[in-house]
Amino acid sequence: MKRCSYCGKEYADAMNVCPADGSPLQSTEQTASPKSPVSANVATRDEISPEEKQLWERMNFRQFAILMIRLQAVWLLFDAAMQIPYILRYTLQLSDAHSYSVAAIKHDIFWVFLRLIL
Numbered sequence: 001m002k003r004c005s006y007c008g009k010e011y012a013d014a015m016n017v018c019p020a021d022g023s024p025l026q027s028t029e030q031t032a033s034p035k036s037p038v039s040a041n042v043a044t045r046d047e048i049s050p051e052e053k054q055l056w057e058r059m060n061f062r063q064f065a066i067l068m069i070r071l072q073a074v075w076l077l078f079d080a081a082m083q084i085p086y087i088l089r090y091t092l093q094l095s096d097a098h099s100y101s102v103a104a105i106k107h108d109i110f111w112v113f114l115r116l117i118l
Contacts, residue, residue: 001028008054083115090115 001010002025004018011018016025048056059067090112 002026003028006058086115087112 002013002015003010004023005026006021006023007018009020010028011025018025090108
């Protein structure tokens, strides 16, 4: 049997290319290679599951970039949620501006914008 290196489906030995995605098929025969005890120990400790390995082998640059953008979006939403109490405090202080000097108001506005930017 031969296995597709992209989708993981198995096909007969007579086929050389996956009909689903056009990737070359690889033989499923496992050739045993002698390993040193150190490399065998490291391989078992750091080895990932076959499902995770297949995921990372199938992922192209575009999919990886989309994953990174989604992680950044989640981070920005989390950060915005964490900033809400601070921004509310600053805006409430600005609403009581009659007790502040112009310099203090400018200082508070600076910190509000700095928090929004960062």
